[in-house]
Amino acid sequence: xxxxxxxxxxxxxxxxxxxxxxxxxxxxxxxxxxxxxxxxxxxxxxxxxxxxxxxxxxxxxxxxxxxxxxxxxxxxxxxxxxxxxxxxxxxxxxxxxxxxxxxxxxxxxxxxxxxxxxxxxxxxxxxxxxxxxxxxxxxxxxxxxxxxxxxxxxxxxxxxxxxxxxxxxxxxxxxxxxxxxxxxxxxxxxxxxxxxxxxxxxxxxxxxxxxxxxxxxxxxxxxxxxxxxxxxxxxxxxxxxxxxxxxxxxxxxxxxxxxxxxxxxxxxxxxxxxxxxxxxxxxxxxxxxxxxxxxxxxxxxxxxxxxxxxxxx
Numbered sequence: 001x002x003x004x005x006x007x008x009x010x011x012x013x014x015x016x017x018x019x020x021x022x023x024x025x026x027x028x029x030x031x032x033x034x035x036x037x038x039x040x041x042x043x044x045x046x047x048x049x050x051x052x053x054x055x056x057x058x059x060x061x062x063x064x065x066x067x068x069x070x071x072x073x074x075x076x077x078x079x080x081x082x083x084x085x086x087x088x089x090x091x092x093x094x095x096x097x098x099x100x101x102x103x104x105x106x107x108x109x110x111x112x113x114x115x116x117x118x119x120x121x122x123x124x125x126x127x128x129x130x131x132x133x134x135x136x137x138x139x140x141x142x143x144x145x146x147x148x149x150x151x152x153x154x155x156x157x158x159x160x161x162x163x164x165x166x167x168x169x170x171x172x173x174x175x176x177x178x179x180x181x182x183x184x185x186x187x188x189x190x191x192x193x194x195x196x197x198x199x200x201x202x203x204x205x206x207x208x209x210x211x212x213x214x215x216x217x218x219x220x221x222x223x224x225x226x227x228x229x230x231x232x233x234x235x236x237x238x239x240x241x242x243x244x245x246x247x248x249x250x251x252x253x254x255x256x257x258x259x260x261x262x263x264x265x266x267x268x269x270x271x272x273x274x275x276x277x278x279x280x281x282x283x284x285x286x287x288x289x290x291x292x293x294x295x296x297x298x299x300x301x302x303x304x305x306x307x308x309x310x311x312x313x
């Protein structure tokens with residue numbers, strides 16, 4: 001009896017340890033949320049199945065974002081140039097990077113087929129390392145949530161971010177090549193590119209950063225790229241009109257909370273900002289009509305600088 005209990009205890013302990021999530025090294029400042037080990041294994045199998053000759057496209061959905069590093073190559077592909085979809089702009093510091101978002105299954109299948117053709121049969125699937133997480137974090141404005149997996153070939157390293165709820169592929173990108181894996185922890189990124197040190201840039205009056213305070217899944221379920229672009233366009237136009245000739249220096253935070261019935265807008269300022277102009281800015285922004293959330297609240301934060309340098313975190 002005692003021997004049976006001991007064997008059962010060892011077997012149970014083995015199962016418990018086998019089901020734990022594989023942990024990885026998360027770079028400082030990166031927010032990374034693990035998924036259950038079973039979810040990761042399902043995601044790996046789904047990727048493998050859809051890279052096989054019996055591809056059934058179960059991994060793709062209508063909305064698929066092609067990240068800026070991969071779009072640099074894919075945009076010159078004749079099969080991808082005319083796919084149905086929207087141009088996506090990634091606002092990173094004071095630089096705008098181009099991407100693409102397909103908006104129907106036909107376009108998403110074309111993207112997947114081109115990705116599949118590049119991968120061929122010689123690849124491995126693994127979790128991301130520090131350098132890859134640093135790059136991905138530099139071009140997104142939301143928390144990283146698993147399943148986030150890397151498909152690595154001899155020529156390329158692809159980033160695949162799937163939705164945990166239904167394992168549909170939301171984001172497909174490519175990580176820059178690693179020249180020296182021993183120096184991964186020391187690499188830094190700005191504007192989606194590897195740099196030696198993060199520059200504060202030059203003093204200017206401009207939109208500094210856009211931050212989405214929700215996950216990809218929440219954004220997709222409650223808003224659209226068109227709605228977010230409309231908010232940016234309206235607010236940027238008011239900001240440029242009022243602050244372009246201001247002589248004082250400072251920073252402005254505008255946070256939109258999009259709700260189903262009534263939106264809320266909050267403000268914060270710092271440094272020696274012209275408060276008279278700021279008062280008019282608030283009045284003008286508050287008087288505009290913005291899209292509502294489809295169901296759950298969505299938060300969008302805009303950071304502006306007036307005669308100031310970039311903040312370096």
